[in-house]
Amino acid sequence: MATNRKTSDVVALALEKVGFAYRTGARPVVRDITLRVNAGEMVGLLGPNGAGKSTVLKLAAGALRPATGRVLLQGSDVAKLGPGETARRVAMAPQDFSVRFAYTVRQIVELGRTPHTGIWGSIGRADQNAVQTALEETATIGLADFVFNELSGGERQRVLLALTLAQEAGIVLLDEPTAHLDIRHQIEVLRLLRRLNRERGLTVIAAMHDLNLAARFFPRLVLFTGEIVADGAPGEVLNSNLLANVYETPVRVGILRGETHLSVLPPGHVDSDGRCDGDEKRRCAEAKVHVIAGCGSGELLMRSLADSGIRFSVGPLNIGDSDYILAEQLATLCLTEPPYAGVSETGLDAVRDCMRRAKLIVVCPVPLGPGNIALLEAAFEGQQSGREVVLLEPQSGEGAEGDREARLIESVSRRDYSGRGAEVYRALLAAGARILGGAMEVVEVVAGKA
Amino acid sequence: MDKMVERVEGIDSPLAQPQVGAAPRPDGSAIGRQRGLLIRNWRVGILPLMCVGLFVAIVLAAAVGAVPISPLHTAAILLNQLPIFHFARHWPESEETILLVLRLPRVMGAALVGAALGVAGALFQGLLRNPLADPFLLGTSSGAALGASIAFAAPALYTAAWLGFGMVAVLAFVGALLAVALVYRFAMRGGQAPVVTLLLAGVAVSAILTAFQTLIISLNDRLGLHVVGLYLWLSGGITVENWTQVGVVLVIVVVGLVVALMLAPALDVFALGEDMAGYLGLRVERVKLLIVACAALLVAAAVAISGLVGFVGLVAPHLCRILLGPRHRLLIPATALAGAIFVVVADLFARTLAAPTELPLGVLTALVGGPFFLGLLRYAGQRYRW
Numbered sequence: 091m092a093t094n095r096k097t098s099d100v101v102a103l104a105l106e107k108v109g110f111a112y113r114t115g116a117r118p119v120v121r122d123i124t125l126r127v128n129a130g131e132m133v134g135l136l137g138p139n140g141a142g143k144s145t146v147l148k149l150a151a152g153a154l155r156p157a158t159g160r161v162l163l164q165g166s167d168v169a170k171l172g173p174g175e176t177a178r179r180v181a182m183a184p185q186d187f188s189v190r191f192a193y194t195v196r197q198i199v200e201l202g203r204t205p206h207t208g209i210w211g212s213i214g215r216a217d218q219n220a221v222q223t224a225l226e227e228t229a230t231i232g233l234a235d236f237v238f239n240e241l242s243g244g245e246r247q248r249v250l251l252a253l254t255l256a257q258e259a260g261i262v263l264l265d266e267p268t269a270h271l272d273i274r275h276q277i278e279v280l281r282l283l284r285r286l287n288r289e290r291g292l293t294v295i296a297a298m299h300d301l302n303l304a305a306r307f308f309p310r311l312v313l314f315t316g317e318i319v320a321d322g323a324p325g326e327v328l329n330s331n332l333l334a335n336v337y338e339t340p341v342r343v344g345i346l347r348g349e350t351h352l353s354v355l356p357p358g359h360v361d362s363d364g365r366c367d368g369d370e371k372r373r374c375a376e377a378k379v380h381v382i383a384g385c386g387s388g389e390l391l392m393r394s395l396a397d398s399g400i401r402f403s404v405g406p407l408n409i410g411d412s413d414y415i416l417a418e419q420l421a422t423l424c425l426t427e428p429p430y431a432g433v434s435e436t437g438l439d440a441v442r443d444c445m446r447r448a449k450l451i452v453v454c455p456v457p458l459g460p461g462n463i464a465l466l467e468a469a470f471e472g473q474q475s476g477r478e479v480v481l482l483e484p485q486s487g488e489g490a491e492g493d494r495e496a497r498l499i500e501s502v503s504r505r506d507y508s509g510r511g512a513e514v515y516r517a518l519l520a521a522g523a524r525i526l527g528g529a530m531e532v533v534e535v536v537a538g539k540a
Numbered sequence: 541m542d543k544m545v546e547r548v549e550g551i552d553s554p555l556a557q558p559q560v561g562a563a564p565r566p567d568g569s570a571i572g573r574q575r576g577l578l579i580r581n582w583r584v585g586i587l588p589l590m591c592v593g594l595f596v597a598i599v600l601a602a603a604v605g606a607v608p609i610s611p612l613h614t615a616a617i618l619l620n621q622l623p624i625f626h627f628a629r630h631w632p633e634s635e636e637t638i639l640l641v642l643r644l645p646r647v648m649g650a651a652l653v654g655a656a657l658g659v660a661g662a663l664f665q666g667l668l669r670n671p672l673a674d675p676f677l678l679g680t681s682s683g684a685a686l687g688a689s690i691a692f693a694a695p696a697l698y699t700a701a702w703l704g705f706g707m708v709a710v711l712a713f714v715g716a717l718l719a720v721a722l723v724y725r726f727a728m729r730g731g732q733a734p735v736v737t738l739l740l741a742g743v744a745v746s747a748i749l750t751a752f753q754t755l756i757i758s759l760n761d762r763l764g765l766h767v768v769g770l771y772l773w774l775s776g777g778i779t780v781e782n783w784t785q786v787g788v789v790l791v792i793v794v795v796g797l798v799v800a801l802m803l804a805p806a807l808d809v810f811a812l813g814e815d816m817a818g819y820l821g822l823r824v825e826r827v828k829l830l831i832v833a834c835a836a837l838l839v840a841a842a843v844a845i846s847g848l849v850g851f852v853g854l855v856a857p858h859l860c861r862i863l864l865g866p867r868h869r870l871l872i873p874a875t876a877l878a879g880a881i882f883v884v885v886a887d888l889f890a891r892t893l894a895a896p897t898e899l900p901l902g903v904l905t906a907l908v909g910g911p912f913f914l915g916l917l918r919y920a921g922q923r924y925r926w
Contacts, residue, residue: 153818177821184819190669190811191866201809205821212805257820 100164102129102261102293103150103180107159110142110149118157119145121317129164129260132287132294134308136301136327138337141315143297144185147263150295152176164260177205181254185265187246189238195249196234199224202256224255228282244275251282262286264296268303276300280307301328301354328352344415377403377422379536380441380448382465386412387454391482394529396420400536403444406437406465432461438468445472452480452532453518455505463508470518479523480532481515494525586864590877594651597881601647601888602639606895609635618644649780649789649845650887650901651880654852656793656842658879659800661853662860662872663835666807667828668735675839675853678742678832682749683719684843685774687711689756692770693763704784708773709844716840719749724832732825735814738832776849776902778887789841796838797876803831804868811866849902851909852879862916882909 105125111118119142127133135143148154149161152168161168163179171179181202189198202224203217213221225231228248233241238249247267254262267283268276284307286292298304304311304324311327313320315336320327330343333354342355379395379402381388388404392413395402404417405425417424425440427433433441445451451469456462473479483498498519502511519525526532595618603614610631617639619625629636660675668677676682691708702710727733727741760767773779780786806827809817818824842849856879857871864870886904893899 151819153815172821173818173823174821177819182816182819184815186813187816188813191861193808193811193866197808197865197867198812201812201820204805204809207805 100129101126101162102131102164103127103295104162105146105150105156105159106162108149108156108161109158110145110154110156114157119316120149120156122159123314123318124159125312125318125321127261127293127295129293130287130291131310132284132308133296134304134311135295135297135314136304136311137297137314141336143314144265146314147182147265147295147297150261151180151182151263153182174205177257177259179259180261180263181257181259183250183254183262183264183267185269187250192237192239194235195230195238195241195252196221196225198238198249199230199234199252199256202253205257205259220258221256224252227255227286228252243270244272244278247271247275247279248282251279255286261293261295264294266297266299268298268300276303283307301333302351305353306351324352328354330354342419344419377401377444377448379403379450379452379532380444381405381421381452381454382456382462382469383407383413383417383454384411384456384462387456387482388413389416391452391454391529391532392416392420394533395536398533398537400533403448405444406433406441432459433464438464441465441468442471445469445477446475448472448477450478450480450532450536452482454482455484455501457505457507458502458511459507463510463514466511466514466518470514470521473518473521473523479518479521480535481518481523481525482527482529482532483525484527495519498525587870587873587877590874590881594877594881594884597884597888598647598651601650601884602643604888604892605638605643607635607638609639614639645780645783645786646778646887647884648786649778650884652786652789652793653778653842653846653849654856654879654881654883655876656789656796656838656879657849657853657883658856658875659797659872660835660838660842661879662857662868662875663800663803663807663831663838664853665857666810666868667831667835668739669811669813670739671858672854674850675835675842676848676850678738678836679719679723679745679749680716680836680839680843681848682746682753683715683717683722684712684840685715685848686719686749686753686756687713687715688773688847689753689765689770690715692766692773693756693760704782704788705844708769709779709785712773712847713840713844715749716843717836719745720832720836724829733828772900773847774902775900776847776905777890777898777900778846778883780845785845789845792837792841796834796841797872799830799834800838800872801869803827803834804872807831807868807872808866846883846901849883849905851902851905851913852882855909855913856882858913859916 103125104127105123107122107124108120109118109122110120123146135146137143145154149156150163152161152163152171152173155169163171163176168176199221200213200217203213203220206220207213207217222231225234228251230245230248230252233245233249238246241249251267264283267279271279280303283294283296287294296308298308305328309323311320311322311324312318313327313332313336319336320329320332328343330341333341333343339356343352344355378400381391381395381402381404383391383404384407389412392402392404393416401422403423403425404413404421405423406427407414407417407424408427408429408431410429414424414426423444425437425444427437445468451472453466453469458466469479481498483501499512499515502515506512524535526535595615599611599615599618602618603609603611613631613635616625616627617631617636620627621640657675661673664673664675664677665671667673688708688711691706691711701707723738723741723745724733726745727737729737756763756765757767757770759765806817806822809820809822810827812820814824814828817827839853856875860871860874860878864874883901883905886908887901889908890899890901890904893904
């Protein structure tokens with residue numbers, strides 16, 4: 091992704107050792123921060139509530155004067171620029187933007203020309219063009235004659251963007267541009283910002299609360315609580331330890347399957363202490379279900395179980411298996427083997443232990459090979475000692491019982507590389523194993539047993 | 541979760557289809573929302589129309605009185621005062637004297653009071669972003685009333701005159717300005733006067749000044765207070781006796797109107813809030829002080845020759861906003877004209893309804909303006925956003 095295509099070496103905004111307190115003598119909200127943003131950069135400002143994100147933006151917009159240090163806009167000290175000149179260099183989209191009286195969208199966007207026309211001035215041709223362009227780029231041209239106060243939240247946010255664009259400042263500051271928007275409009279607004287950043291070379295600095303959206307749309311993130319904690323690419327800034335410290339709550343950071351960007355998630359609903367103290371026996375005892383999975387065959391089931399709050403153990407899985415990351419996050423216990431290794435003797439012992447404690451053993455439609463066929467045999471042993479075994483086979487939906495078994499065996503032989511798969515499955519079926527077609531059915535069975 | 545994100549990313553964003561906003565809403569509200577467009581076509585012509593309306597109102601108001609004069613004569617006499625008209629005189633000279641010396645000063649005074657109060661109302665509503673704001677909000681009325689009470693209580697002052705004005709008018713004028721200055725001073729904190737603080741300081745200062753005024757009234761027998769005079773002054777009434785007074789007030793009101801017109805674009809920016817006005821390069825505190833000073837001057841000038849005439853400053857801006865939209869470049873001149881017409885007509889009724897007894901003007905503005913405004917709200921209520 092050519093995210094930094096338009097970034098130049100020209101410094102658009104520089105904060106130099108800036109400190110600020112709202113009252114003299116009070117604890118400073120901003121402490122000695124130094125930040126440089128080049129022209130054409132797109133920067134997300136992260137930090138908990140009360141960290142001073144809005145204050146930094148107001149300092150950069152010249153609305154507040156730093157107590158110490160200085161703010162440079164395109165090389166000039168804001169304190170020495172007049173308010174008009176400041177507004178021609180930097181535009182601000184505040185979070186609490188409201189309009190009194192029934193102004194139309196076009197009238198509102200025209201007010202963005204104020205720094206160019208002066209307060210006595212009227213709208214000229216150049217101003218009309220800037221307004222028209224701003225309306226077109228934000229797709230608010232169709233709303234131009236609507237009354238602003240009758241628009242939806244997403245539309246209002248686009249109009250506010252149009253207003254700041256009409257200002258034709260090189261730098262746009264946004265205070266939580268996605269606040270109060272639904273997910274679709276959040277993405278829409280951020281995409282618009284990214285396009286303007288790339289196509290127009292607009293320097294964008296936005297305070298963001300949503301870490302996931304920030305990770306996806308901002309090539310550079312600045313983590314901030316009074317002072318700068320981290321400044322860099324999402325990969326450097328979105329570190330679970332850093333975030334946990336700054337936001338004072340445990341979080342998990344990882345890449346979801348099928349994604350390219352980092353995601354930040356709250357800790358799972360399985361107690362984190364239950365998974366962290368390394369007491370395998372105890373955690374094993376908590377699991378009601380043991381899942382045999384691998385190669386992505388267990389994903390849906392694990393999600394369904396976790397969503398329903400059912401504790402389960404998984405494994406063993408090879409480290410790096412496509413089910414492995416999810417199992418680490420969702421399962422009470424995830425037994426593991428080294429990559430590409432078959433199940434070891436100690437692994438088998440651990441599995442037997444888990445199966446002894448579980449009420450239900452679920453076998454997912456995992457490809458079978460010499461490395462894992464032993465797991466099915468262990469499941470058979472478990473079945474002999476009274477555990478119920480469920481064979482998950484999404485393709486065998488309806489039909490007579492005999493049909494179903496035949497189809498299951500057929501599907502097993504398709505994914506069997508050990509030569510013994512069909513044989514073991516037949517033994518399990520003969521001993522009373524049930525065939526279930528979907529993850530939700532498994533959840534129902536477990537719920538029925540509880 | 542990954543699947544979910546994928547799905548959302550796949551939504552066709554309206555940004556890809558710039559016309560999406562133009563499509564009619566399923567609830568059919570597009571028509572209502574496009575009100576601004578519909579009005580734009582005819583609202584250009586409304587100012588000349590209102591000027592004609594004001595002229596007609598002035599002619600009617602001047603024609604009616606103890607000695608009725610034909611409206612046609614009145615119109616001709618009025619127009620003859622302008623250098624461009626020369627109608628042949630076919631009316632008795634006494635009519636001309638009655639009109640020009642006795643009636644017209646008062647009618648012009650009424651027009652000036654209406655214009656001043658209307659514009660002051662528009663300025664305060666725009667600055668404070670508050671549809672309830674009226675010209676008497678920031679202590680003007682109580683300051684003027686206290687000034688007038690002092691004048692009514694002191695016989696020496698009561699008979700004195702300055703620039704052709706009685707001391708009641710002078711002290712009311714000074715009282716109104718001082719009260720606003722006091723409010724502004726108290727609302728200042730670190731070089732800023734936040735709007736909410738201004739409002740609260742206004743309420744507090746008003747309460748204090750009103751208390752003093754009540755004190756004066758309750759001590760009336762010891763002070764020799766002119767109670768009836770004060771009562772009539774408080775209920776409002778045009779007290780213009782000669783052209784000098786009209787001239788002085790005219791100068792103040794014209795200056796105020798010109799400044800208000802120059803402030804019109806800034807008032808539009810204030811509709812986005814003070815913070816946003818600052819981000820758009822406005823020197824917020826300077827402009828705010830200018831707006832308050834301008835409005836206070838207009839109110840003080842009006843109060844000096846009319847006492848407390850309520851309702852004009854509240855209704856006229858709303859009426860014009862319903863008709864013409866919120867932009868102040870059009871709103872301010874329109875409010876001046878609407879206020880002028882309203883007070884000229886109300887004063888006409890005040891003089892004639894129970895002649896020869898004169899009714900208080902404030903009673904008329906409330907009795908005529910109130911029901912009219914309620915009807916307007918009912919008619920335009922769904923479309924009119926404050």
